[in-house]
Amino acid sequence: MTINExxxxxxxxxSLFDDWEExxxxxxxxxxxxxxxxEQFKTEDNIIKGCQSRVWLHADRDDEKVLFAGDxxxxxxxxxxxxxxxxxxxxxxxxxxxxxxxxxxxxGMKQHLAQxxxxxxxAMLKQMKLYAVAYSTMSK
Amino acid sequence: xxxVLSDIFAVESIRQDFPILNQTVHGKPLVYFDNAATTxxxxxxxxxxxxxxxxxxxxxxxxxxxxxxxxxxxxxATRDKAREFINAAHREEIVFTRGTTEGINLxxxxxxxQVLKPGDEVIISGMEHHSNIVPWQMICEQTGAxxxxxxxxxxxxxxxxxxxxxxxxxxxxxxxxxxxxxLGTINxxxxxxxxxxxxxxxxxxxxxxxxxxxxIDVQSLDADFYVFSSHKVYGPTGVGVLYGKRELLExxxxxxxxxxxIKDVSFEKTTYNELPYKFEAGTPNIADTVAFKAALDYVxxxxxxxxxxxxxxxxxxxxxxxxxxxxxxxxxxxxxxISVVSFVMDGIHHQDIGIILxxxxxxxxxxxxxxxxxxxxxxILGTSRASFAMYNTREEIDRLVRGLHKVKKMMN
Numbered sequence: 001m002t003i004n005e006x007x008x009x010x011x012x013x014x015s016l017f018d019d020w021e022e023x024x025x026x027x028x029x030x031x032x033x034x035x036x037x038x039e040q041f042k043t044e045d046n047i048i049k050g051c052q053s054r055v056w057l058h059a060d061r062d063d064e065k066v067l068f069a070g071d072x073x074x075x076x077x078x079x080x081x082x083x084x085x086x087x088x089x090x091x092x093x094x095x096x097x098x099x100x101x102x103x104x105x106x107x108g109m110k111q112h113l114a115q116x117x118x119x120x121x122x123a124m125l126k127q128m129k130l131y132a133v134a135y136s137t138m139s140k
Numbered sequence: 141x142x143x144v145l146s147d148i149f150a151v152e153s154i155r156q157d158f159p160i161l162n163q164t165v166h167g168k169p170l171v172y173f174d175n176a177a178t179t180x181x182x183x184x185x186x187x188x189x190x191x192x193x194x195x196x197x198x199x200x201x202x203x204x205x206x207x208x209x210x211x212x213x214x215x216x217a218t219r220d221k222a223r224e225f226i227n228a229a230h231r232e233e234i235v236f237t238r239g240t241t242e243g244i245n246l247x248x249x250x251x252x253x254q255v256l257k258p259g260d261e262v263i264i265s266g267m268e269h270h271s272n273i274v275p276w277q278m279i280c281e282q283t284g285a286x287x288x289x290x291x292x293x294x295x296x297x298x299x300x301x302x303x304x305x306x307x308x309x310x311x312x313x314x315x316x317x318x319x320x321x322x323l324g325t326i327n328x329x330x331x332x333x334x335x336x337x338x339x340x341x342x343x344x345x346x347x348x349x350x351x352x353x354x355x356i357d358v359q360s361l362d363a364d365f366y367v368f369s370s371h372k373v374y375g376p377t378g379v380g381v382l383y384g385k386r387e388l389l390e391x392x393x394x395x396x397x398x399x400x401x402i403k404d405v406s407f408e409k410t411t412y413n414e415l416p417y418k419f420e421a422g423t424p425n426i427a428d429t430v431a432f433k434a435a436l437d438y439v440x441x442x443x444x445x446x447x448x449x450x451x452x453x454x455x456x457x458x459x460x461x462x463x464x465x466x467x468x469x470x471x472x473x474x475x476x477x478i479s480v481v482s483f484v485m486d487g488i489h490h491q492d493i494g495i496i497l498x499x500x501x502x503x504x505x506x507x508x509x510x511x512x513x514x515x516x517x518x519x520i521l522g523t524s525r526a527s528f529a530m531y532n533t534r535e536e537i538d539r540l541v542r543g544l545h546k547v548k549k550m551m552n
Binding site: 020021076 | 166167488489490491492494495496499506507521522546550551
């Protein structure tokens with residue numbers, strides 16, 4: 001599945017929800033289901049600076065593909081991480097770097113990307129792209 | 141008792157004065173419980189801002205035309221009102237700043253720089269906002285003075301005996317928060333000041349949280365410096381007041397150089413303006429300062445004793461109702477508190493609490509509230525904080541309690 005196909009799938013899923021509560025119930029649910037990041041990857045280097053919750057992001061490579069894993073001490077952020085991982089993980093560095101993540105706006109979660117310092121989602125997205133750019137330069 | 145209170149205190153008519161409250165958030169009527177961060181503005185404040193720009197916008201003090209005279213008069217009228225609001229002895233003891241933070245930095249960088257010598261000590265408390273920590277750390281680093289910290293009890297109160305042990309001939313400045321922004325604790329500032337003065341130290345009170353809730357009398361308290369912000373007292377953002385005793389302000393060097401603060405300038409020597417203008421370099425925030433008076437008039441007209449009594453009822457009601465919630469713990473249980481309830485919930489991150497309450501239309505603040513050392517003291521990363529103002533109601537607290545039950549249901 002391409003990045004955009006996954007995004008469209010998520011948009012489709014969210015279109016079933018009537019209100020904010022249902023959306024967040026779903027995000028909380030997938031947040032709880034995201035496998036916890038192994039303790040050895042919860043390092044200072046992997047921490048994304050957000051003001052309110054701690055967020056860790058770890059990147060790995062499998063041939064051409066970049067694999068992401070993440071975690072947070074807050075559940076809703078963890079659910080958002082799970083969505084980002086579902087969309088971006090397993091794609092090539094170039095695909096990730098070029099990805100236009102329109103699904104965040106379409107599922108009504110754009111406020112989580114605001115510059116409020118309230119959470120590290122924007123920083124996390126940047127970090128995922130940075131990893132991708134770094135990997136693609138390395139392979140050239 | 142309830143009916144009596146609501147009879148005296150016309151909260152419904154007060155709510156009509158705050159247009160912002162009349163809106164829905166995520167389809168639910170807004171419940172604004174983030175008043176310790178900033179209060180909403182009553183219509184007279186909003187109108188005063190518009191009136192200034194529509195009728196008499198002009199640069200103040202040196203203009204000889206009619207608009208400049210009117211703008212100057214209105215700006216200076218706020219100074220008179222601010223003097224009355226905190227019962228300062230003289231109008232020139234009121235210096236306008238950008239806010240509480242600037243007021244503290246001003247005192248640290250002028251008075252602090254003048255008096256602190258290597259080995260001297262500055263005392264703060266363990267419940268200070270970062271704004272009343274960092275400026276003192278900076279001046280201590282610059283002068284070789286040492287920063288000492290009064291510890292705080294489990295209930296969130298300053299330990300006076302420990303404070304007394306810290307005081308010595310080396311103490312030059314004591315800077316403490318009147319009311320804690322994170323916990324709501326009202327500190328025994330009168331005693332703190334008395335004890336500091338016995339050692340000849342000067343005291344700065346951070347009045348950011350106190351000024352909208354308590355009657356402030358800087359003369360009776362014998363405070364040397366008192367700082368607060370307009371935007372936490374129903375006024376515009378970007379304006380604050382630094383009160384300083386006249387003899388102290390007179391002896392202090394200026395803070396910033398520029399226009400307004402000078403008497404005569406030549407390339408050889410500049411003489412400085414008199415108080416309070418010596419500390420007001422550059423064109424000030426005229427519009428917001430003018431509108432600030434409308435806020436102070438508004439609060440005065442309702443009367444702080446009535447506001448305080450009403451808010452205390454909200455605090456008691458909220459504390460009782462929230463303590464009933466299983467797994468919820470109130471952080472900060474001082475005997476003397478203003479209307480702030482800071483809390484944590486078992487196994488639930490404060491950020492999740494804040495996001496879910498927002499979907500219910502309820503605005504609270506979550507995080508460390510710029511008091512990281514205090515959070516460390518309690519072994520937590522942050523809290524959720526509901527802070528009440530004169531326009532809040534018991535019905536809104538009921539909605540918060542229902543919202544918190546929803547948080548529990550969704551998270552478990």
